[in-house]
Amino acid sequence: MSLLLHISDTHFGTEDPPVVAALQRLSEALAPDVLVLSGDITQRARRAQFEAARSFCDALGIARMLALPGNHDIPLFNLAARALDPYGGYRAAFGPELEPELEGDDLLLVGVNTTRPARHKDGEVSAAQIARVVQRLERAQRRQLRVVVTHQPACVMRAEDEPDRLHGGHAALRAWSAAGADLVLGGHIHLPYLADAGALVPGTPRPLFCVQAGTAVSRRVRHGSPNSVNVLRWAPPAPGESRQCRVERWDYELAQERFECSHEQLLRLAD
Numbered sequence: 001m002s003l004l005l006h007i008s009d010t011h012f013g014t015e016d017p018p019v020v021a022a023l024q025r026l027s028e029a030l031a032p033d034v035l036v037l038s039g040d041i042t043q044r045a046r047r048a049q050f051e052a053a054r055s056f057c058d059a060l061g062i063a064r065m066l067a068l069p070g071n072h073d074i075p076l077f078n079l080a081a082r083a084l085d086p087y088g089g090y091r092a093a094f095g096p097e098l099e100p101e102l103e104g105d106d107l108l109l110v111g112v113n114t115t116r117p118a119r120h121k122d123g124e125v126s127a128a129q130i131a132r133v134v135q136r137l138e139r140a141q142r143r144q145l146r147v148v149v150t151h152q153p154a155c156v157m158r159a160e161d162e163p164d165r166l167h168g169g170h171a172a173l174r175a176w177s178a179a180g181a182d183l184v185l186g187g188h189i190h191l192p193y194l195a196d197a198g199a200l201v202p203g204t205p206r207p208l209f210c211v212q213a214g215t216a217v218s219r220r221v222r223h224g225s226p227n228s229v230n231v232l233r234w235a236p237p238a239p240g241e242s243r244q245c246r247v248e249r250w251d252y253e254l255a256q257e258r259f260e261c262s263h264e265q266l267l268r269l270a271d
Contacts, residue, residue, distance in 0.1 A: 008187025011218035013043030039070025039151030050093035123152030143236035190222035
């Protein structure tokens with residue numbers, strides 16, 4: 001079995017130390033195989049914030065990591081850096097690749113950089129990006145859990161969140177579903193939820209689920225939701241068995257100063 005820890009919107013520079021410590025304890029207890037960090041790593045894309053975020057990720061002790069920049073990881077007030085080197089701080093801390101991939105015997109994770117410096121906070125997925133992910137998914141194996149990671153949400157469940165939905169997201173979901181994606185992970189709106197894209201996006205040809213992470217360790221919680229992270233548990237099916245993935249949401253409990261599993265769902269995935 002592989003275990004993935006999915007966190008987002010850490011917003012280092014606004015982190016809450018007790019929550020940081022609690023997430024470190026959770027990681028130690030669960031011993032995840034993979035860390036997925038779906039953007040807004042920092043609050044203002046400052047070097048010290050990136051360095052603190054990288055130190056935090058390293059301290060979690062997770063062997064493999066897939067990280068993506070979010071809109072907050074592009075300088076806001078440093079206009080020269082925003083224009084000439086918008087991802088310089090991110091690359092210095094998390095490496096040169098803005099669209100990383102991570103593959104193992106039973107996992108395939110494909111990152112998509114949905115930030116656009118000119119769009120400020122809005123995200124976009126281009127036709128070329130959609131096609132690149134399709135080509136990668138089409139080479140995946142049945143035993144692999146096939147995951148696409150974005151920052152902005154590809155689908156939303158509330159009408160008031162429509163302005164924050166990824167531009168091109170529905171077209172991407174239809175194409176990625178047809179190519180074999182199982183899950184699309186995201187963040188950005190600080191609202192944790194699990195959505196059936198097939199029910200929300202007309203023309204989605206096979207089961208595909210959007211898994212959104214809430215605010216991991218920042219004080220910038222929203223929508224009445226506490227700090228939270230997602231845990232995904234996946235085991236390749238034996239011959240004749242269906243493909244299933246368990247998704248758990250872990251919320252920070254203030255009184256106990258720890259993360260506890262608050263929701264879990266077993267997803268039946270397509271063959």
